[in-house]
Amino acid sequence: MMLTLAPQDIEAIVLSLKVATASTLLSLPAGLGVAYVLAFTRFPGRALLEGLVNLPLVLPPVVVGYLLLLLFGQFGALGRLLSFWDLRIIFTLKGAVIASSVVGFPLLVRAIRIGMEGIDEHYLQAARTLGARWWDSIYTIILPLSGRAIVAGMTLMFARSLGEFGATIILAGNIPGVTQTIPLAIYEYTNTPGGDRMALSLCLVSIGLSLIVLLISEASVRSFRKR
Amino acid sequence: MLLEVDVAKKIGNFSFQAAFDLAGKKWGIFGPSGSGKSTLMHILAGLLTPDRGRITLDGVCLFDSKKKINLPPQQRRVGVVFQHAHLFPHMNVRRNLLYGWQRTPRAERQISPEAIIAALNLEHLLERGVDRLSGGERQRLALGRTVLSCPRLILMDEPLTGLDQELKFQIIPYLTKVLAQFDIPFLFISHSLEEIRLMTDEVLLFGQGRLEQRLTAEELARRDLVAGGRGYANLLHLSSPRPHGDLWSYRWGAAELILVEPGGKGDNLFELGAKDVTLFKRHPEATSARNLLPCRVSDLFGEGNRMGVDLLVKGSHLVSQIVPESVRELDLKKGSEVVAVIKASAFRRLY
Numbered sequence: 001m002m003l004t005l006a007p008q009d010i011e012a013i014v015l016s017l018k019v020a021t022a023s024t025l026l027s028l029p030a031g032l033g034v035a036y037v038l039a040f041t042r043f044p045g046r047a048l049l050e051g052l053v054n055l056p057l058v059l060p061p062v063v064v065g066y067l068l069l070l071l072f073g074q075f076g077a078l079g080r081l082l083s084f085w086d087l088r089i090i091f092t093l094k095g096a097v098i099a100s101s102v103v104g105f106p107l108l109v110r111a112i113r114i115g116m117e118g119i120d121e122h123y124l125q126a127a128r129t130l131g132a133r134w135w136d137s138i139y140t141i142i143l144p145l146s147g148r149a150i151v152a153g154m155t156l157m158f159a160r161s162l163g164e165f166g167a168t169i170i171l172a173g174n175i176p177g178v179t180q181t182i183p184l185a186i187y188e189y190t191n192t193p194g195g196d197r198m199a200l201s202l203c204l205v206s207i208g209l210s211l212i213v214l215l216i217s218e219a220s221v222r223s224f225r226k227r
Numbered sequence: 228m229l230l231e232v233d234v235a236k237k238i239g240n241f242s243f244q245a246a247f248d249l250a251g252k253k254w255g256i257f258g259p260s261g262s263g264k265s266t267l268m269h270i271l272a273g274l275l276t277p278d279r280g281r282i283t284l285d286g287v288c289l290f291d292s293k294k295k296i297n298l299p300p301q302q303r304r305v306g307v308v309f310q311h312a313h314l315f316p317h318m319n320v321r322r323n324l325l326y327g328w329q330r331t332p333r334a335e336r337q338i339s340p341e342a343i344i345a346a347l348n349l350e351h352l353l354e355r356g357v358d359r360l361s362g363g364e365r366q367r368l369a370l371g372r373t374v375l376s377c378p379r380l381i382l383m384d385e386p387l388t389g390l391d392q393e394l395k396f397q398i399i400p401y402l403t404k405v406l407a408q409f410d411i412p413f414l415f416i417s418h419s420l421e422e423i424r425l426m427t428d429e430v431l432l433f434g435q436g437r438l439e440q441r442l443t444a445e446e447l448a449r450r451d452l453v454a455g456g457r458g459y460a461n462l463l464h465l466s467s468p469r470p471h472g473d474l475w476s477y478r479w480g481a482a483e484l485i486l487v488e489p490g491g492k493g494d495n496l497f498e499l500g501a502k503d504v505t506l507f508k509r510h511p512e513a514t515s516a517r518n519l520l521p522c523r524v525s526d527l528f529g530e531g532n533r534m535g536v537d538l539l540v541k542g543s544h545l546v547s548q549i550v551p552e553s554v555r556e557l558d559l560k561k562g563s564e565v566v567a568v569i570k571a572s573a574f575r576r577l578y
Binding site: 120122123125126127128129130131132133136140144147 | 272309
């Protein structure tokens with residue numbers, strides 16, 4: 001069997017990579033911040049923050065998508081605010097990135113947080129007694145020592161974004177060339193008579209991409225271990 | 228250095244309370260585990276906040292619960308050498324060593340990295356990862372890193388615990404040399420009497436979260452002779468070993484001692500158990516022991532069946548442990564003239 005890809009499929013692959021890359025990179029600063037807060041600070045409301053961050057992990061993605069649609073829709077609180085600057089989220093690539101970000105965020109935070117919690121507190125104490133302020137110790141001790149966990153979290157989130165379906169289809173729709181990522185394209189093929197072969201081709205691409213992501217992540221984790 | 232402390236802290240069931248003033252440079256904090264030594268270290272370094280009280284170091288207030296002052300660790304300029312070194316695993320030796328120095332304001336950098344690297348013999352290790360250091364190298368690096376942050380006071384939290392005897396005595400000369408060379412006051416925390424005697428002059432004795440007593444390291448050791456335990460050990464600094472037949476002759480102050488063990492060129496530290504010093508009324512005609520030292524009794528201490536006799540041998544002190552019956556038979560009192568007899572094999576070289 002030949003692996004044949006229509007121009008529309010190539011577009012879907014490119015869009016998938018764009019969405020996954022953008023959502024992972026855009027979520028990283030907030031992910032690091034939230035992971036730090038959860039790993040190192042104690043404050044009232046911490047459990048609430050933890051719950052909110054983890055909610056998309058347990059909610060059906062369709063529910064997350066619908067809530068986002070309510071928020072960013074024409075009559076939603078953020079939607080109205082953004083329309084003030086002529087910004088539209090729903091049925092756009094931005095919508096797909098937001099949907100992927102929200103669904104993948106808990107995975108990113110969880111991995112980084114576990115890494116940060118594994119750091120021996122004594123290193124931080126040593127850094128403080130040697131004259132490092134807290135932000136200094138974040139840059140010189142915490143971030144380097146959680147490097148592996150950060151890579152692991154980014155990998156998880158990237159892979160999750162590649163496969164995001166439920167929230168994306170509701171918030172961003174399934175518009176070929178605009179918001180149609182690999183899973184949405186596969187979904188469309190399976191609903192089209194005679195589309196099985198095309199669906200299978202994209203499935204193989206999906207498997208290939210996931211393997212590449214895993215290999216890259218393994219390699220970077222190993223390079224961290226060496227240091 | 229002048230350190231004034233008056234603090235209280237409750238952690239669960241454990242309550243810590245201490246009030247003392249320290250002047251001088253070489254202090255020991257001694258006590259069994261659970262006595263509050265570590266709590267005190269954390270409070271002084273700013274890693275633990277007391278419930279109430281006040282700490283000042285050379286007139287600078289580090290903590291005052293009434294005035295709501297609590298300087299964070301990085302502003303106290305109190306260095307810590309931790310028991311397990313806690314070297315940063317993602318940095319090589321050089322970056323670990325310079326971590327504190329780079330964070331010290333230029334005006335306060337009184338010690339140069341080159342001087343420390345030379346003093347601690349770290350030159351050949353600089354580019355190495357810290358996971359490839361031996362136990363002794365790790366502690367030397369930890370000390371260098373702390374000293375280079377130019378602290379006003381160094382706290383050493385059991386830095387030798389966990390090292391084997393041989394390694395311990397390799398590190399101690401480095402510790403004493405560096406701390407003396409760069410003139411840094413320190414508090415040495417330990418539950419080992421031997422370490423406390425080698426490192427410090429004066430000691431704060433802690434037990435169950437309270438300061439029980441302050442005394443000199445020598446008094447602490449003599450207390451141990453009376454209380455039992457391992458007994459008293461004389462620590463003798465011997466120098467210039469010369470061959471003496473198949474034995475070795477050393478200078479000990481103005482006196483000479485004959486030993487079995489050869490030593491190094493400079494200062495050699497030997498341990499001699501007080502039980503291994505036998506006393507004779509008059510010079511014996513012939514004996515198998517090689518050292519016969521005429522001396523004068525300068526003090527008698529102890530109680531029960533353990534008596535310590537402090538002897539003066541040409542200006543140097545030596546302690547002999549005997550039983551009260553011997554004290555009566557030899558008719559020992561202050562000023563008595565006796566002969567101390569020591570076998571050449573009774574000395575144990577520490578470094």
